[in-house]
Amino acid sequence: MKKLILPLLIIFNLQTACSQEVITLPEPDITGGISLMQALNERQTSREFSQKDLTLQDISDLCWAAWGYNRDDKRTAPSSQNKQEMELYLFLKEGIYKYNASEHSLIKTKKGDYRSHSGLQDFVEDAPLNFVYVSNMESAGYESPDEITCETLTPSHANTGFMAQNVYLTAASKGLGSVIRGWIDADDLHNIMELDEMQVPLYGQTVGYIKQ
Numbered sequence: 001m002k003k004l005i006l007p008l009l010i011i012f013n014l015q016t017a018c019s020q021e022v023i024t025l026p027e028p029d030i031t032g033g034i035s036l037m038q039a040l041n042e043r044q045t046s047r048e049f050s051q052k053d054l055t056l057q058d059i060s061d062l063c064w065a066a067w068g069y070n071r072d073d074k075r076t077a078p079s080s081q082n083k084q085e086m087e088l089y090l091f092l093k094e095g096i097y098k099y100n101a102s103e104h105s106l107i108k109t110k111k112g113d114y115r116s117h118s119g120l121q122d123f124v125e126d127a128p129l130n131f132v133y134v135s136n137m138e139s140a141g142y143e144s145p146d147e148i149t150c151e152t153l154t155p156s157h158a159n160t161g162f163m164a165q166n167v168y169l170t171a172a173s174k175g176l177g178s179v180i181r182g183w184i185d186a187d188d189l190h191n192i193m194e195l196d197e198m199q200v201p202l203y204g205q206t207v208g209y210i211k212q
């Protein structure tokens, strides 16, 4: 009986949490997981995901690994000139959320299932979590959309690489699958996410249990 109750409670907790505008995440489990060398050995891209929900603890650990604070004012991933211009969004069944690292919480920015917009590959529709990495070029120190070019976006691409690798390793440590995706429709995402003119979606990254 206990075996049945625990998974039900976890799913109930996630569903209850997702009906709220702000989801306070549990503390990241910074002592758990497999060794770094084992995680590197397990890291790989997966493109077949089961629809099984992630737990709130999984989401907490993944967000923190991607872009959480590991010091008062600095993060788990480096950023060029410490501009910290990256923003982490989550496409969940219940809506689009923005990770608020200082509160370690998720803020709902739009209600509804928009997962199919998070990338141009079929699996994004059903996978439980799709991250979208957004560069906020105003935070990067630019004042006008005219200044957004391939060149000025280069550091944000590099920054995303570090965040995405943190997610890959955390997923590997938890036995989850993941894929970083450049194949997104940035204009569609910009529209759906109701971003401003200084925010640029750069990549998606799917995380979920691997379909058996």
Ligand SMILES: Cc1cc2nc3c(=O)[nH]c(=O)nc-3n(C[C@H](O)[C@H](O)[C@H](O)COP(=O)(O)O)c2cc1C
Pocket (backbone or CB within 6 Å): 043, 044, 045, 046, 047, 121, 179, 180, 181, 182, 183, 184
């Ligand atoms: C910048 C970048 C963009 C990528 N974009 C996609 C993508 O849009 N779709 C996809 O299925 N895989 C994508 N990948 C994943 C690569 O195909 C994958 O990493 C590669 O095949 C090596 O496999 P591995 O990650 O298992 O080592 C991307 C990887 C990188 C680094």
